[in-house]
Amino acid sequence: MPVQPSYPGVYIEEIPSGVRTITGVATSITAFIGRAIKGPTDEPILINSFSDYERQFGGLWTDSTMSYAVEDFYQNGGSKALIVRIHNGAGTAEILLPTASPPGSFVTLEAYSPGSWANKLRASVNYNTADPTAPPGSPGVGTQETFNLIIYERNDEKNIDEKVEEYLNVSMNADSPRYLPRLLEQNSTRVKVKKDGLGNWPTSIPQVTGSPLAPTPTVDDGSPLVAAQYEGNELQKTGIYALNKADMFNLLSIPPATRTEDTSAAVYAKAVKLCVDRRAVLIVDPPASWGSAVDTAVSRPKSQLSSLGISGTDARNAALYYPLVKKMDSLRNNQIDTFVPSGIVAGVMAKTDTTRGVWKSPAGIDAAMSGVQSLQVNLSDGENGELNPLGINVLRSFPLSGRVIWGARTMRGADQLADDYKYVAVRRTALFIEESLYRGTQWVVFEPNDEPLWAQIRLNIGAFMQNLFRQGAFQGRTPREAYLVKCDKETTTQNDINLGIVNIIVGFAPLKPAEFVIIKIQQLAGTIET
Numbered sequence: 093m094p095v096q097p098s099y100p101g102v103y104i105e106e107i108p109s110g111v112r113t114i115t116g117v118a119t120s121i122t123a124f125i126g127r128a129i130k131g132p133t134d135e136p137i138l139i140n141s142f143s144d145y146e147r148q149f150g151g152l153w154t155d156s157t158m159s160y161a162v163e164d165f166y167q168n169g170g171s172k173a174l175i176v177r178i179h180n181g182a183g184t185a186e187i188l189l190p191t192a193s194p195p196g197s198f199v200t201l202e203a204y205s206p207g208s209w210a211n212k213l214r215a216s217v218n219y220n221t222a223d224p225t226a227p228p229g230s231p232g233v234g235t236q237e238t239f240n241l242i243i244y245e246r247n248d249e250k251n252i253d254e255k256v257e258e259y260l261n262v263s264m265n266a267d268s269p270r271y272l273p274r275l276l277e278q279n280s281t282r283v284k285v286k287k288d289g290l291g292n293w294p295t296s297i298p299q300v301t302g303s304p305l306a307p308t309p310t311v312d313d314g315s316p317l318v319a320a321q322y323e324g325n326e327l328q329k330t331g332i333y334a335l336n337k338a339d340m341f342n343l344l345s346i347p348p349a350t351r352t353e354d355t356s357a358a359v360y361a362k363a364v365k366l367c368v369d370r371r372a373v374l375i376v377d378p379p380a381s382w383g384s385a386v387d388t389a390v391s392r393p394k395s396q397l398s399s400l401g402i403s404g405t406d407a408r409n410a411a412l413y414y415p416l417v418k419k420m421d422s423l424r425n426n427q428i429d430t431f432v433p434s435g436i437v438a439g440v441m442a443k444t445d446t447t448r449g450v451w452k453s454p455a456g457i458d459a460a461m462s463g464v465q466s467l468q469v470n471l472s473d474g475e476n477g478e479l480n481p482l483g484i485n486v487l488r489s490f491p492l493s494g495r496v497i498w499g500a501r502t503m504r505g506a507d508q509l510a511d512d513y514k515y516v517a518v519r520r521t522a523l524f525i526e527e528s529l530y531r532g533t534q535w536v537v538f539e540p541n542d543e544p545l546w547a548q549i550r551l552n553i554g555a556f557m558q559n560l561f562r563q564g565a566f567q568g569r570t571p572r573e574a575y576l577v578k579c580d581k582e583t584t585t586q587n588d589i590n591l592g593i594v595n596i597i598v599g600f601a602p603l604k605p606a607e608f609v610i611i612k613i614q615q616l617a618g619t620i621e622t
Contacts, residue, residue: 110548114532114556119450119524120442122165122343123174123335123372124435126158127317130209134330136174136338142166148281149175150209154423155313157347161435164419165345167463168436169443174341176334177205178321183311185210186286189217189298199264199298200286201276208313212246213282214253214304221261238263239297241272243282244304253304257282264297317349322359332363335370340527342520343441344374345434354379357401360410364402367409371523371530373516376400376503377432378414383468389415390471390478397482400503407503408513409523413437413485415468417461417495430468433487436461440497441520450524451565453500453517453605455485457493464495480607481507485516500605518602521565529553529598541589546579549596553577557600567601575600 095103123136129150131137139145145162152159158175165173184206188198203210221238238261244253257280262272273285273293285293324331335341344367348355355377367374382392393414402410417433420426440461441454467489471479476486476498483506485499505514513519532552539545557575560566568574576599583595 110551111555112532112535112548112552114528114552116556116560117340117524117527117531118172119342119520120170120438120445121172121174121341122170122345122438122442123176123338123341124158124162124165125176125178125322125332125344125346126161126349127153127156127179127313128159128175128177129153129156129313130205130207131175131177132205133177133179134324134334136176136335136341138338139173139175140171145173145175149177150207152423154421155316155350157349157351157432160421160431161345161347164431164433164435164463165439165442168439168461169446170435170439171442171446174335174338176332178317178324178331179206179314180317180321181314182206182208183314185213185307185311187213187215187283187305187307189215189301189305191294191296192299193296197294197296199294199296201283202286203307204280204282204284206311206314208311210282211307211310212248214244214246214306215283216242216244216301216304217298218242218300237265237297238270241298242304243280245282246306264295266293266295316353319356319359322346322349322355323362332359332366335366341370342372342523343438344372345377345438346374347377347432347434351429351431352380354381357399361401364406364410368406371527372409373502373520373523374402374410375434375437376402376410376412377434378412378416380416380430380468383415388475389469390475393479393484394482397484402503405504405511407483408511408519410503411437411485411501411516412483412503413487413497413499414479415471415487417464417487418466418468419464428465433461436464437497449563449565451517451521451603453515455497455500455516455605457490457496459497460493461487461495461497467495483509483514500607515602515604518604521600521602525560525598525600528556532556533596536594541584541592541594543580545594546581546584549579549594550577553579553596553598557598560600565600565603567603573601 095105097103131149142163185203187201191197191199201215218240221240241259241262242255243257245256247254259275262270262275264272276284287293322331324333326333329336344363346355346363364374413433416430418428418430421429440459444452444454467487470489471486479486483501483503485501488498489495500516502513502516502519504511554577557577558571561571561574566574578597583597588595
């Protein structure tokens with residue numbers, strides 16, 4: 093508010109500049125969905141390295157195609173990933189701690205997450221909590237109000253139980269600061285106290301167990317996934333819709349349920365719709381049959397492209413990469429096996445974003461795929477030329493460059509469609525700008541809708557676009573040629589103002605990849621005079 097002078101003298105008034113910095117959002121947070129050895133289910137968990145994945149989800153597993161895709165992602169330059177673990181009937185192990193009262197009752201510890209990993213857990217209880225220097229009658233002295241809970245994990249190689257968690261001086265009294273159910277819920281990564289049918293924690297105190305107790309009965313990891321687990325439930329936010337619990341993701345990889353199967357068209361159809369809603373890009377893996385030696389390398393991709401279930405303008409948010417890749421499987425004595433390329437492609441995209449920017453197409457001789465020994469099929473220039481106009485990105489193998497990504501189109505990139513978002517880089521740049529401006533203009537809501545507000549909007553968005561222009565994100569030699577920001581009485585009429593609407597027009601001249609380099613060579617006439 094303006095200063096209200098009340099006495100003779102000098103008054104200082106601070107005037108806001110009106111500058112609200114718009115920060116560009118992340119561009120390569122990649123979401124993966126599939127089976128894992130352990131970890132929370134139907135929850136998007138952010139990790140920063142494959143070591144994080146090993147610690148929280150158990151690392152590589154021969155039955156988890158997702159685990160290999162995550163390894164590929166980090167091996168090829170990925171940084172941040174969201175992991176959504178789903179399962180099909182995996183059991184949850186339980187350890188029964190007997191109590192004295194009532195007789196025959198138990199305090200049940202259940203594993204933090206489903207899966208056979210928890211069969212190795214062990215638990216023991218003791219009452220060695222009293223302070224020997226404490227006077228008689230002190231809390232916990234000579235009573236069984238407090239106890240110690242020790243959690244072990246079986247090491248089969250050493251044939252011993254190794255202590256992994258320890259909770260001392262805990263209580264089953266809900267008023268205690270050392271209330272065991274609450275401590276486990278907030279701190280343990282292995283067990284929690286199971287609630288009864290009414291949703292209440294038990295109040296009984298477990299007895300001394302002596303030797304550590306094992307889960308009973310043992311459980312397994314369930315059956316291979318089917319489409320229903322991937323599709324999930326949108327209202328309950330399960331399956332792919334668990335990603336709606338996440339703040340943001342930019343890329344999505346859905347490896348198939350098993351090494352011999354393909355991700356279904358129904359799953360892809362729902363996934364690409366989710367990507368459109370969340371301003372992300374779906375990386376589509378090709379069916380294994382496309383690389384079959386029975387047909388030519390291009391006959392099935394050309395005839396079966398529509399069978400993937402991705403069409404219409406939603407296909408702008410999807411990119412298909414063909415063929416599958418062959419790499420060593422460290423869990424099978426480094427034998428060569430076939431894997432989907434989506435994790436590799438996501439990693440290359442993340443690396444390209446870091447080194448060049450999201451506006452650089454993740455393709456070319458610099459887009460090398462690490463850890464790949466060979467491709468399912470090796471395509472020739474002519475075969476590449478048949479697939480590229482259809483919007484199928486090809487993985488190629490060259491003598492000097494090795495295995496590289498040799499395509500830069502979305503699934504809306506067929507020449508026949510002439511779509512504005514033909515190229516992956518152009519689409520991802522647009523999504524980056526959209527998400528950044530969406531988050532960076534929230535302050536506009538409920539502001540007085542008139543020229544002062546419009547001027548602030550032009551200033552803030554203009555500064556953001558100018559920064560991108562200086563980084564080389566747009567075509568053009570000058571800002572006027574590269575982008576525009578318009579918000580004034582022409583974009584927002586009096587009727588819009590009456591309806592509480594402010595209209596902002598942001599345009600940009602995207603950088604498009606040089607797919608076809610044409611070099612014209614001509615002989616000079618030499619010294620012939622004309």
